Amino acid sequence: MAEIDFWFDFASPYAWFASSRIDDLAARYGYTTRWRPVLMWVLVRQHGITPPLEIPARRAYFQTDMARSAAFFDMPYNPPPKLGAISTHLAARAFYHLDATDTGRAKTLARRLFHAYLSEGHDISDRATLAAVADLPEGVLAEALDGPTARAALESANAQAIATGVIGSPFFVIDNQGFFGADRLPQLEWHLARR
């Protein structure tokens, strides 16, 4: 069974919107998905891309578009205080820690992290907040956030995303073709239907 790679950063509202659709969309055509959080700041720095929110005219547009897109996707979005300015490396490590043994549990954590940050206004770069959202025993959480395995998994994902040409979040890949943006879901579906 073919798999769709879903690359994203936990700080990306558009990734959250797309995350609410991609598994159902894939399943309708008989595909599975592989969720792969990365750190977009690492990728864009490598590619020489200026993050969209750092340019005033683009920031103004995307802030409006994110709120409107949330309504379009029917998602309970509340702009976080530090939009585009938090590091999601701990969130991504917690994800990969669970993903190594239980993909479903990792996806559940991912949905909770997105919701905590993009709807409830929690700062998921904060360890105490992350601990509360992740709801993992203390020893497991310490291993997830600071152990070498999850750290290596995230570094590997970043490197692979760079090599794959991931230029933003969300970014879907199937058949060596990239689909960038929540707004590419209709085109991704069209591709799956014709495949």
Added chain:
Amino acid sequence: MAEIDFWFDFASPYAWFASSRIDDLAARYGYTTRWRPVLMWVLVRQHGITPPLEIPARRAYFQTDMARSAAFFDMPYNPPPKLGAISTHLAARAFYHLDATDTGRAKTLARRLFHAYLSEGHDISDRATLAAVADLPEGVLAEALDGPTARAALESANAQAIATGVIGSPFFVIDNQGFFGADRLPQLEWHLARR
């Protein structure tokens, strides 16, 4: 009757794809459109935006995406030899010259210019090519390309686009809300349906 502003650059494949849909989409909801060509290089320079095709990783993605999007929109796209690297000021001036007296004729010219550049591989920054595509009497063409009126109309459009926050092509505006990209047509339609 409310009007949708359609800002675009003649060098933009996504603008061409959207141009094939926007008038019908608007008409279904009782709206008209106002086509407003601009020079994207003037706008992005003003906003401090690096054009997407100038960054290798983004260029690679968008070249693939343009070809796929053409199929998605059912448009006979052939990547032009100088993709993203021609000036469209003469094309835009010819448009505004006709637009001053006959909007329908200006739109017909716009469709021919898009097709000549993005399907037939003609360089529409070249005066002789433009003359052949525009099919205007020589005196009229000279006035269109070099006269003060069309030149002022284009400069005014650029300035107004900058003030409006146009950050790329195509860019639609209605109710003081911007919709950026051919991929925002579904969201624009959703907005019109709820209006």
